[in-house]
Amino acid sequence: MNIENKKTPNFKGYSPLLSGNNDPNGKGDLQEGFEFGWEALDDKGGGNARQEDGVLAGANVWPPELPAFRVRKLLFPIFALALDIDENFFEDKTRHSAALMRIIHYPDQEGRTDEGVIGIGAHTDWECFTILWQQPGIQALQVLNAQKEWIEAPPIPGTFVVNLGDQLARWTNDVFKSTVHRVINKSGSRRYSIPLFFGTDYNVRLEV
Numbered sequence: 001m002n003i004e005n006k007k008t009p010n011f012k013g014y015s016p017l018l019s020g021n022n023d024p025n026g027k028g029d030l031q032e033g034f035e036f037g038w039e040a041l042d043d044k045g046g047g048n049a050r051q052e053d054g055v056l057a058g059a060n061v062w063p064p065e066l067p068a069f070r071v072r073k074l075l076f077p078i079f080a081l082a083l084d085i086d087e088n089f090f091e092d093k094t095r096h097s098a099a100l101m102r103i104i105h106y107p108d109q110e111g112r113t114d115e116g117v118i119g120i121g122a123h124t125d126w127e128c129f130t131i132l133w134q135q136p137g138i139q140a141l142q143v144l145n146a147q148k149e150w151i152e153a154p155p156i157p158g159t160f161v162v163n164l165g166d167q168l169a170r171w172t173n174d175v176f177k178s179t180v181h182r183v184i185n186k187s188g189s190r191r192y193s194i195p196l197f198f199g200t201d202y203n204v205r206l207e208v
């Protein structure tokens with residue numbers, strides 16, 4: 001696999017099972033991983049884009065057979081087409097997108113009765129959309145539907161949840177509404193989730 005991180009110049013990419021062996025007394029580490037970091041930012045003219053990245057400088061590598069790995073690049077054109085505007089409308093507005101990933105641990109709250117203390121209270125996300133990975137097998141995420149009822153959004157193996165955020169709602173005059181959601185983890189076990197929040201470049205005006 002040519003995206004293997006031992007073959008890239010900047011440590012980014014895929015590390016297969018048993019490719020590492022941290023303990024010299026061991027025979028190999030039973031884990032695989034994928035390393036990524038800052039993209040090489042566009043050179044704004046000085047010729048020194050992200051020089052401070054040292055050995056990590058340079059583009060990420062992504063599996064060519066999995067274009068959805070760069071889901072953001074796919075989602076913005078899909079929203080544009082759904083809005084009946086040019087497919088590339090968001091292209092020059094999302095070059096350095098405000099993007100933040102969280103890794104969240106929710107302790108189990110089985111038996112807790114305080115309705116005011118839940119995993120994450122009802123809210124909408126702020127950006128354009130959130131791509132959310134949920135730990136398989138644990139139901140905890142709920143979404144408020146148009147009838148104002150909380151419905152479950154269970155993890156479906158091999159899929160992400162995409163929540164729409166306030167920025168996209170504002171920009172589209174609520175053609176796309178932001179999703180009200182919350183998390184209550186009464187599963188009996190701890191739960192992990194990983195949301196990736198995606199907005200646009202900071203200086204973009206919300207206009208069409």
Ligand SMILES: O=C(O)CCC(=O)C(=O)O
Binds near residue numbers: 102132181194
């Ligand atoms: O953990 C989840 O499923 C959702 C997390 C979330 O809504 C958030 O961090 O904004």
Ligand SMILES: [Fe+2]
Binds near residue numbers: 123124181
């Ligand atoms: Fe959220």
